[in-house]
Amino acid sequence: MAQIICENLTLGYDGKTILSGLNLSIEKGDYLCIVGDNGSGKTTFMKTLLGLLTPVSGKIITCDGLESVQIGYLPQQTQIQRDFPASVYEIVLSGCLNKARGLFYSKDLRQRAYDNMRKVAIGELAKKSYRQLSGGQQQRVLLARALCAADKMLLLDEPASGLDPAAAQEMYSVISSLNKDSMTIIMITHDMAAVKKYATHVLHIGSDVFFGEKAEYISKYGIQGEGL
Amino acid sequence: MIDKLVYYFQFPFVIYAIIVGVLISLCSSLFGVTLVLRRFSFIGDGLSHVAFLGVAVAAVLNITDNMLIVMPVTVVCAVLVLCAGQNSKIKGDASMAVLSVGALAIGYLILNIFSPSANVSGDVCGTLFGSVSILTLKGYEVFLCVVVSAVVVLLFLMFYNRIFSVTFDEDFARATGVHAGVYNIVMAVVIAVIIVLGMKLVGSLLISALIIFPALSAMRLFNSYRSVTMFSAAFSVVCSITGIIAALLTGAPVGSAVVAADIVGFAVCAAGGAIAKRI
Numbered sequence: 017m018a019q020i021i022c023e024n025l026t027l028g029y030d031g032k033t034i035l036s037g038l039n040l041s042i043e044k045g046d047y048l049c050i051v052g053d054n055g056s057g058k059t060t061f062m063k064t065l066l067g068l069l070t071p072v073s074g075k076i077i078t079c080d081g082l083e084s085v086q087i088g089y090l091p092q093q094t095q096i097q098r099d100f101p102a103s104v105y106e107i108v109l110s111g112c113l114n115k116a117r118g119l120f121y122s123k124d125l126r127q128r129a130y131d132n133m134r135k136v137a138i139g140e141l142a143k144k145s146y147r148q149l150s151g152g153q154q155q156r157v158l159l160a161r162a163l164c165a166a167d168k169m170l171l172l173d174e175p176a177s178g179l180d181p182a183a184a185q186e187m188y189s190v191i192s193s194l195n196k197d198s199m200t201i202i203m204i205t206h207d208m209a210a211v212k213k214y215a216t217h218v219l220h221i222g223s224d225v226f227f228g229e230k231a232e233y234i235s236k237y238g239i240q241g242e243g244l
Numbered sequence: 245m246i247d248k249l250v251y252y253f254q255f256p257f258v259i260y261a262i263i264v265g266v267l268i269s270l271c272s273s274l275f276g277v278t279l280v281l282r283r284f285s286f287i288g289d290g291l292s293h294v295a296f297l298g299v300a301v302a303a304v305l306n307i308t309d310n311m312l313i314v315m316p317v318t319v320v321c322a323v324l325v326l327c328a329g330q331n332s333k334i335k336g337d338a339s340m341a342v343l344s345v346g347a348l349a350i351g352y353l354i355l356n357i358f359s360p361s362a363n364v365s366g367d368v369c370g371t372l373f374g375s376v377s378i379l380t381l382k383g384y385e386v387f388l389c390v391v392v393s394a395v396v397v398l399l400f401l402m403f404y405n406r407i408f409s410v411t412f413d414e415d416f417a418r419a420t421g422v423h424a425g426v427y428n429i430v431m432a433v434v435i436a437v438i439i440v441l442g443m444k445l446v447g448s449l450l451i452s453a454l455i456i457f458p459a460l461s462a463m464r465l466f467n468s469y470r471s472v473t474m475f476s477a478a479f480s481v482v483c484s485i486t487g488i489i490a491a492l493l494t495g496a497p498v499g500s501a502v503v504a505a506d507i508v509g510f511a512v513c514a515a516g517g518a519i520a521k522r523i
């Protein structure tokens with residue numbers, strides 16, 4: 017059963033269209049990779065899915081009981097947060113906020129934060145300051161935070177940017193193991209090897225829009241794709 | 245010197261000044277950290293000028309209790325500015341500057357054209373440097389300040405985790421189902437209340453300093469949000485007490501003395517931070 021259905025979706029800012037006529041549906045357990053050139057509207061699409069932007073026209077229908085408190089999100093890196101005075105643990109724990117019942121974090125949620133830090137291999141950085149970490153380490157902190165928030169769906173905007181190849185592979189395998197536990201993954205990437213290895217579906221955004229299963233995408237475009 | 249201090253502490257107005265100074269610096273420093281991190285350092289300035297506009301309008305309309313106008317106008321402006329967020333056409337700091345300059349100019353204009361009182365520059369000066377000097381506080385004002393401060397501190401503690409989350413990454417909070425908008429509005433209202441109260445008691449110049457300096461100083465030395473918050477609260481309280489006592493002993497104006505103490509404290513923290521980085 018579909019979790020998200022987009023009907024004739026048009027994206028843009030302040031009524032100005034960037035991309036139009038998107039039709040797609042995302043099922044539980046799918047691994048959707050979004051590819052396309054820089055500036056083609058991938059981030060805009062993801063933010064619209066998340067409800068951070070309102071679509072210019074068209075509809076996004078969420079079904080199968082999907083709620084925003086079950087969604088994790090790894091934003092594209094922004095400059096502002098880089099010098100934020102906070103510890104790694106504080107940031108990862110803030111990902112559990114959508115699960116907090118009362119005003120404070122329960123013991124379970126604090127454990128969840130530690131578990132997720134270990135999952136992305138930053139367990140020993142817990143007390144370190146976020147602003148003193150390398151770009152790649154900061155990216156992993158934000159991934160751990162996203163994992164804390166995610167129950168059913170994880171949206172990732174260029175998760176491998178700033179990571180060395182080994183760390184990127186590690187990140188992909190963490191994401192893949194979550195996907196095997198029936199977590200839906202929506203990932204923006206320029207890494208065609210990862211698309212080939214992990215994706216079940218591909219959304220290609222650009223002068224021509226494609227949405228479909230990976231095999232169809234490969235036979236239509238060849239694995240080099242255009243976004244590479 | 246000690247004798248002189250002991251002598252001063254027999255007067256209730258000295259005790260009042262210290263109580264109010266400590267409470268206002270505590271409240272403003274707690275929210276100062278999030279304001280500075282969200283690039284709203286100048287909100288103290290902007291909102292107190294809006295409040296000044298409110299005072300001017302109230303004076304012209306002959307409304308005796310000008311809080312009836314000042315408070316709602318300031319709260320509305322705070323909500324508009326703080327909740328417009330990153331997606332608005334005019335960025336936070338620019339909208340703040342527009343508001344600040346605009347409100348001050350229009351307020352001054354209104355006072356000059358319509359004012360029944362002859363002492364316009366006195367009114368303006370009072371708003372900037374404290375309309376009711378902190379040394380002439382009355383008992384009920386101190387009581388009001390204690391009640392409001394208690395509420396502010398309580399709200400801060402209750403929403404600490406939410407404030408952190410929204411400050412660090414509002415988009416993430418929204419995307420994952422946290423009601424960021426609600427917390428933004430609560431924060432904006434609280435900040436407006438602190439600023440209006442602070443402006444009436446200590447002046448708009450001082451309230452801006454109380455928001456900015458503790459947060460900046462703490463960020464030089466500390467690396468976690470919790471320690472930054474705690475240090476900035478302590479820093480602010482210590483500097484205010486030092487400034488008030490120094491002002492009493494030397495006869496200097498209280499607001500300026502407190503700001504001076506904050507500047508010295510900031511310099512010490514900046515130096516400490518630079519040294520800590522070397523070793």
Ligand SMILES: Nc1ncnc2c1ncn2[C@@H]1O[C@H](COP(=O)(O)OP(=O)(O)O)[C@@H](O)[C@H]1O
Binds near residue numbers: 029055056
């Ligand atoms: N806040 C914004 N306001 C207006 N236009 C924007 C904004 N952010 C991005 N854009 C424009 O939208 C287009 C798509 O951007 P984006 O979705 O970030 O691309 P990408 O595919 O690289 O993630 C770009 O042309 C960009 O200039």
Ligand SMILES: [Mg+2]
Binds near residue numbers: 059060
């Ligand atoms: Mg992008």
